[in-house]
Amino acid sequence: MNQAPPLTGYNAFSENTWIPVLDPVREKALALGALVGSEAGQELAANANRHEPELRTHDRYGKRIDTVEFHPSYHALMQHAFGGGVHSAAWTARSDGFSAHATLFYLWNQLEQGTACPVTMTFASIAVLRQAPEIAREWEPKVLANAYDPRPLPFAQKQGVTIGMAMTEKQGGSDLRMVRTEARATANGEYLLTGHKWFCSAPMSDAFFTLARLPEGVTCFFVPRSLPDGTRNTFLIQRLKDKCGNRSNASSEIEYRDTRAWLVGEPGRGIATIIEMAHLTRFDIVVGTAGMMRVAFDQALHHARHREAFGKKLSEHALMQNVLADLSLEAEAAARLAFHLARAFDAKEAAITRILTPVAKYWHCKRLPVMTVEAMEVLGGNGYVEEAMLARLYREAPLNGIWEGSGNVICLDVLRSLAKSTEGLEMLLAEMQGTGDGRLVRHATAIRALLAKNEGLEASARRLVEMIALGVQATLMVRQSSSKDGELFVASRIAGDSGRQLGTLSSSSLSS
Ligand SMILES: Cc1cc2nc3c(=O)[nH]c(=O)nc-3n(C[C@H](O)[C@H](O)[C@H](O)COP(=O)(O)OP(=O)(O)OC[C@H]3O[C@@H](n4cnc5c(N)ncnc54)[C@H](O)[C@@H]3O)c2cc1C
Known part of the structure; x- marks a missing residue:
């Protein structure tokens, strides 16, 4: 007696008068609003947090694989978020892209927050990607595709990709001038990174923007998980963090060892x-x-x-x-x-x-x-x-x-x-x-x-x-x-x- 029923069966979009009316994403917002208010959606969110991601550093033959295994609920949520264009609307909506994205992201955060991390990083990555036009030409269409593919496949075989950012090191997160990961230029215009990152969320992402040190100072680099020849780049996931919350999201410690990277922006201007x-x-x-x-x-x-x-x-x-x-x-x-x-x-x-x-x-x-x-x-x-x-x-x-x-x-x-x-x-x-x-x-x-x-x-x-x-x-x-x-x-x-x-x-x- 006297127990409140669960709050389900409502639409978090159409029943919220604080959201400005916007045509470009109305259909998507209605669908997402229904998911937020549904028992099925809420169950996915609860399960993705109850069954936490697990790190697999090696395969059974002792080869490094550096993958993270997630519960099916997590993948289902990622499918909804990326399939529904929460990450892409800002850049692809017919008009008012940021408002469209805000509508979807506002709704998404009413459902599940761990998945919001790879969604926001992938959305925001466009701002840096466009500072490296050659990489952008190849990657942007897949970043903005409304598709989710969690398999660690070579880039060419994927319809959609996710992007992360790895800046924080043990000795400094706010003060990024303390970054110590080193970058060495190679003869073919690429770079090799050696160092660590103390926090790197969503390490299963397909590529990362990261910071490393050149003689000119701290510099921004692009690190893909798979290389142009289809092999895997060296990206050693050492541990997953045991966090207070945000448990559906994998946050890791990683190491670079001669990890191949591409320059983004000017040397020494990485933080900017x-x-x-x-x-x-x-x-x-x-x-x-x-x-x-x-x-x-x-x-x-x-x-x-x-x-x-x-x-x-x-x-x-x-x-x-x-x-x-x-x-x-x-x-x-x-x-x-x-x-x-x-x-x-x-x-x-x-x-x-x-x-x-x-x-x-x-x-x-x-x-x-x-x-x-x-x-x-x-x-x-x-x-x-x-x-x-x-x-x-x-x-x-x-x-x-x-x-x-x-x-x-x-x-x-x-x-x-x-x-x-x-x-x-x-x-x-x-x-x-x-x-x-x-x-x-x-x-x-x-x-x-x-x-x-x-x-x-x-x-x-x-x-x-x-x-x-x-x-x-x-x-x-x-x-x-x-x-x-x-x-x-x-x-x-x-x-x-x-x-x-x-x-x-x-x-x-x-x-x-
Ligand atoms: C779950 C989780 C996931 C994360 N994922 C990522 C990721 O994917 N990629 C990534 O790069 N980082 C990630 N981080 C790291 C995060 O961005 C840093 O922890 C954060 O920026 C703070 O840096 P810090 O931990 O080194 O703390 P510090 O820099 O040591 O700061 C400690 C405290 O001191 C304060 N402080 C610093 N400087 C001053 C000052 N001048 N005056 C007054 N107060 C000051 C800060 O506000 C803070 O409260 C993640 C962190 C968490 C918890």
Whole structure:
């Protein structure tokens, strides 16, 4: 008695009014939305995480094979993601490619996050691939094919391929100037790499963008798993990481030993080259975290609508309503910010995307763990049990804040971008002021004042980034949401009319 039924049989796309209506991927989004809301899709996600990938370093004759074996559920999910074009829509949609991709990636992250890793790397790889036109000519059609083929076959025999990125070494992940893997030029214009990578996710991918050191400095290289003659490149997978979450995704330690590689971009400019890819994976994190917030909220609301305590549904209790309303505001503001950023990418508004991508990456990643904990608590004891999706989401939640630039590093990146130009920030502040809401006008002034201080700015970087993120979210809520939700968001997040936890909205504004 009194157990909530599972949340299945809904469409995560058509039932979500926060997603902008977009023709180019409507059919795909409807299909994906149905998968997200289906028992079968949710079962695939649970199984892919319960039955973890296993490393096979050698075959039975002792030959190195360096492969990873996955549960069939993982392959089924990858088939859905790559077959459905989640990785390719940005580059292939008739129009509004980034918004199309954002729609699909937002939905995908409501289903399963381990597979989101190879999806986002393959999507983002195009930015670096195009800096190596000869490689791009051959590889881009297969990167953008809506096909998934997990077999370790020679490149020529594959319809679709996946791409990874391997930068982090033992001695440094944020500070990539410390890369020690060495590259030696060969007589035929290729390079041989020797060294290691301490983190390399999705090591079964068909090729990697990686960093190694030339006399000119840290340089970007392309490392395919299969060589032009069809043999395997040396790519030694030493271990898989035993991780807190993200368990369907294989994350490995690898070694290069005279591994054949091709130069990408200019020697010594490797970090600047590969950061183009990281800029796009950071964008995906903004979108993906918004999706995860949405599913956390959906799960909490569903439970509260079905479970009774003290004589009525949980959702009918005033204090629970405050918690649910606050969760909803958080998830809606994140979605609106994510789709706003996608639109800016489509409009090629580089000044905006340059600053808003790290700002939103930092903020969403900080809010997601808070949200998952609160949503889990709404489910009571059931929330802490593995069968409820929230336990998995909870373990997953901190990861986006760590990879692709951890919190502090991202905030310092915002400062670096502002030191070069404040054009993007000024555009965002003008939007805040343009709402005509006195609280947002004062908020914009406070951001300018903090920035003008200069002294101690590094130590204040988190504060500054948080203020920008909240200001942009509030602007979007005022402009795009219902007047009540816009007002609640501004009152609680900008004017300080709330406590430090979720569920502390002022009761007068809630009931008005
Ligand atoms: C599951 C998983 C998968 C991963 N997959 C990949 C992958 O496929 N490819 C890849 O290349 N990497 C991958 N990584 C590595 C990841 O990108 C790095 O862990 C991350 O960039 C942080 O680097 P680090 O671990 O060396 O930490 P550090 O660089 O040692 O940083 C530690 C902490 O110090 C902070 N910090 C650093 N510099 C400063 C500063 N100047 N001021 C203030 N604070 C600072 C950081 O914000 C961070 O919180 C993966 C990591 C995980 C957890």
